Amino acid sequence: MEESKRIIDYRPEIKVLDATIRDGGLVNSFYFTDEFVKDLFECNKQSGVDYMEFGYKASKKLFDVNKFAKWKFCDEDDIINVVGDNKGDLKVAVMADVGRCDYKNDIIDRSNSAIDMVRVATYINTMPAAIDMIEDAHRKGYETTCNIMAVSNAKESDLDVALEMLGKSPVDVIYIVDSYGSIYPEQMRFLSDKYLEVGEKYGKQIGIHAHNNLNLAFANTIESVSRGVNVLDATIGSMGRGAGNCAMELLLGFLKNPKYNLFPILDFTEKHINKLKEEGVVWGYDIPYLLTGRLNQHPSAAIDFTKEKRKDYSEFYHNLLDRD
């Protein structure tokens, strides 16, 4: 009975974040058409998605505005051009990378901003800088998350320290981020429980951002849900770096809250995602990502292998093992 209840019922605390522009933008350098982004905003609103992440708040001192499209920078005007006065329930998120964001200047007070949530992305060795950014965003009135990347490579003892630091910070959501897509569901269970323990102690929500290298992004996401993780990242068609992310269509198909609606996602896929693929934009689970994922390596070598349209998997795997 308990088992059936967990599958049939739902937790109203669960929130879904669409990261299609931000993580998908890593595949096409953020060159989405305005129509794509506007349609995605409407699609997310109609699907009951809770947050839409527009892109990065990257520093224009560090990144050439001629080399990346606007969602690398997420200027207020560009967001307002899509969301208008945004009176609905769909909130706007942006990501700010430690060391790559001029947050003191570029992130303005929330009262003057179209943005609702600032997501601070950090590796575990830059936690103090991340917490400075979280405190800054919190003071300015934003909801905040901290996304500790590449957690599969972090030492457990370091992770314990980082989680305690975040527990004591004003951050709202602490994210499990499987950057290398190398975590199996059994391990995700263990990690979820670890994060949730800190979350319970300090009153924080826990989030999950999964990658699909081992074709487990969706499985890991719903595994973490079954433990109590409530903030879930997904992208339409899994669009995202390398093997991509948890597919929004799978996630909304799984969640039982009647506010979620699959039809707008299907229509968006037909109109926009299939078109991107036809135009030659490449992402998604494939053997090279399986190989970097199972070795717990950054997917960059697999991305190059895929770009070069190589198929000599054994040779590639030998090379990966040599560097392991």
Place this chain on the structure above:
Amino acid sequence: MEESKRIIDYRPEIKVLDATIRDGGLVNSFYFTDEFVKDLFECNKQSGVDYMEFGYKASKKLFDVNKFAKWKFCDEDDIINVVGDNKGDLKVAVMADVGRCDYKNDIIDRSNSAIDMVRVATYINTMPAAIDMIEDAHRKGYETTCNIMAVSNAKESDLDVALEMLGKSPVDVIYIVDSYGSIYPEQMRFLSDKYLEVGEKYGKQIGIHAHNNLNLAFANTIESVSRGVNVLDATIGSMGRGAGNCAMELLLGFLKNPKYNLFPILDFTEKHINKLKEEGVVWGYDIPYLLTGRLNQHPSAAIDFTKEKRKDYSEFYHNLLDRD
């Protein structure tokens, strides 16, 4: 510690069965080249795979030998042509469908046969016929499995009866078969425990045959492993009906028994699986399968939709809901 042990260590009892020809044959009417099948046999031997399923023992009275290639029928001579005297550890399996196999005549004594294992596929309402086939194969000296198909549609009370019947039969392995690919890992946990309870009571092994409609074939397979399921079906490149099966490359990448070796699978993929795809043979996870999977429907409508190269997902989903 317990968690780490489970991920790092392995159970020597685990056996892997390659179902590429049998389930993959449903995609191309079994028209594999002899080179493909011979290379696959060598590949499986070198990868440490435990069983290779060649195809069906279909009755030639019921199926036209001109409409299907030889692996629909698995004549002894055709198997011997591939395996020779087969002195290695790789065992040969075939599938026999209830009502479609002239088993009393077509399955000869094991002492004269190249086949080691007969897998009896049945729906839950034909258990007595399945048990007659199992007893026949057992008497002739074969290892046997019973694959109860479409378990996601079976009533729990019927399933309990079927499992008790099988417990009392001479069958060696009882399979969980997720024909519609509609089972989530939480449910797989519950199902695995149910089957394992019967397995423990009667001294039977439990097997898993997953489908990838919800992109969960691999996740469900390793979920069942974590509960104690020991006999695992997979196919190279996930090749199989509709959304396909658990990918062999993912499974062997996960299993820690040093006897398993990924390189031959990678080479086989490069040489044969990519070629099949280039020739236009289509299978694998895609949105139409997601939709039939989440509705717990047979994938036939999704297979047709895919064949027709339709992309009007919403219209398709409306039609599925109408028939639900």
